Amino acid sequence: MFGLFKKKSELEKLQESYKTILGKAHLESQRDRTASDKLMAEAEEIAKKIDALKAKG
Template identity: 70%
Template sequence: MFGLFKKKTEMEKLQDTYKSLLEKAHKASHQNRSLSDKLMSEAEEVAKKIDLLKK
């Protein structure tokens, strides 16, 4: 109840984005390899941002 209006931190938003991109890349890898590669590169960029926030 108390966490209902709690805003996500930047780290949580980036982690959600990273997870979403990985899932989309996996699904796309079965049909469109170039799209999958593009999504994986975007996920890597998000991972770099996460690493920078951790430091």
Template identity: 65%
Template sequence: MFGLFKKKSEKEKLQEAYTKKLSEVHKASQINRKEADRLAAEAEEIAKKIEKL
């Protein structure tokens, strides 16, 4: 109950962004491969930030 309003840590925020970006990659890969590659590169950058934490 008390965790309802707990602020998310930087790592949690990055993991959420990473998951969202991977979802976008999957959707884009069905339509536009070049866009999917760009999004995958962005997801990789987020993964690197997570590893540094």
């Protein structure tokens, strides 16, 4: 209950976004490989941002 009003950090937002995009990429991989590859590239960019934030602080 106390975490109800807690704002998410930038790292938490990026991790959530990364997880969502990976899920979408997995679903798309069964239908459209090109779309899946684009989503994987987007997820990779987010992963780089996550690594940069972890290295910084």
